Amino acid sequence: MLMLLLTSTVGKEFPNFNDSVITSLCAEFLNGAIHTTTLAIDHTMVLLCEHPEVNQKLYREIEAIVGRRVVDESDLPKLPYLSAVNRESLRVWTFGLTTIPHATSELQKLGGYDIPTDAVVIFVLESFHLESTHWSEPSIFKPERFLENDLDVLGTKNFSFLPFSAGRRVCPGSQLAMLEISVVVARLVQTFEWEKVPNVKNLGPEIESVFRARPRSV
Numbered sequence: 256m257l258m259l260l261l262t263s264t265v266g267k268e269f270p271n272f273n274d275s276v277i278t279s280l281c282a283e284f285l286n287g288a289i290h291t292t293t294l295a296i297d298h299t300m301v302l303l304c305e306h307p308e309v310n311q312k313l314y315r316e317i318e319a320i321v322g323r324r325v326v327d328e329s330d331l332p333k334l335p336y337l338s339a340v341n342r343e344s345l346r347v348w349t350f351g352l353t354t355i356p357h358a359t360s361e362l363q364k365l366g367g368y369d370i371p372t373d374a375v376v377i378f379v380l381e382s383f384h385l386e387s388t389h390w391s392e393p394s395i396f397k398p399e400r401f402l403e404n405d406l407d408v409l410g411t412k413n414f415s416f417l418p419f420s421a422g423r424r425v426c427p428g429s430q431l432a433m434l435e436i437s438v439v440v441a442r443l444v445q446t447f448e449w450e451k452v453p454n455v456k457n458l459g460p461e462i463e464s465v466f467r468a469r470p471r472s473v
């Protein structure tokens with residue numbers, strides 16, 4: 256990306272992209288990328304420790320499709336349960352809690368309210384994901400629900416699932432994030448046996464360092 260930005264200034268394609276703009280764009284991408292993706296992987300591993308039956312099912316899928324070879328990007332389309340686990344994890348523990356502030360470009364009606372032009376609007380993404388009209392037992396981690404629907408991560412269907420927000424300001428890193436999360440989670444499940452540390456109760460998104468892993472005996 257840095258190369259693209261630098262090339263575009265050299266070619267005078269985007270004259271406003273000076274060094275300062277490029278530096279802050281890189282910082283924004285790094286900030287937006289690192290903590291989010293690692294947190295998503297962290298959450299998924301905690302959920303898998305909480306739900307050993309899901310962990311087992313995922314391990315069996317990877318073993319059947321990929322075998323002993325290390326999972327790579329080209330395997331992902333053949334691993335539907337992995338995709339379901341990762342999407343369900345982003346739904347049930349939505350950590351990008353809100354969008355960044357947006358503004359209305361014209362008068363809008365929403366839920367019976369008039370939202371005036373230029374109003375600052377922030378969407379609480381978690382509320383879409385825990386909405387019982389869209390999701391049965393919304394607070395339960397159940398990856399199977401994503402085998403029965405074809406909801407992508409971009410909120411393009413019915414605004415029931417939008418971990419990366421939706422529309423023109425949707426997270427620009429969504430595809431990269433899903434790729435990284437999928438490959439890392441698959442490799443962690445493939446390589447280690449995961450279990451909850453004994454006597455730790457109520458694992459939740461705010462708790463850290465409560466699971467452990469040991470290499471699988473292969």
Ligand code: HEM
Pocket residue numbers: 283284285287288289291292295351353354355356380418419420421424425426427428429431432
């Ligand atoms: C699981 C991982 C991630 C989640 C859940 C996530 C979620 C989000 C959300 C909810 C927004 C706000 C969108 C809005 O206001 O409508 C956002 C913005 C953004 N994200 Fe991500 N993100 C993730 C990973 C990444 C990655 C990997 C990158 C970069 C490679 C990235 C770069 C950005 C940037 C630059 C913005 C600001 C976009 C703008 O100003 O229009 N994010 N992200």
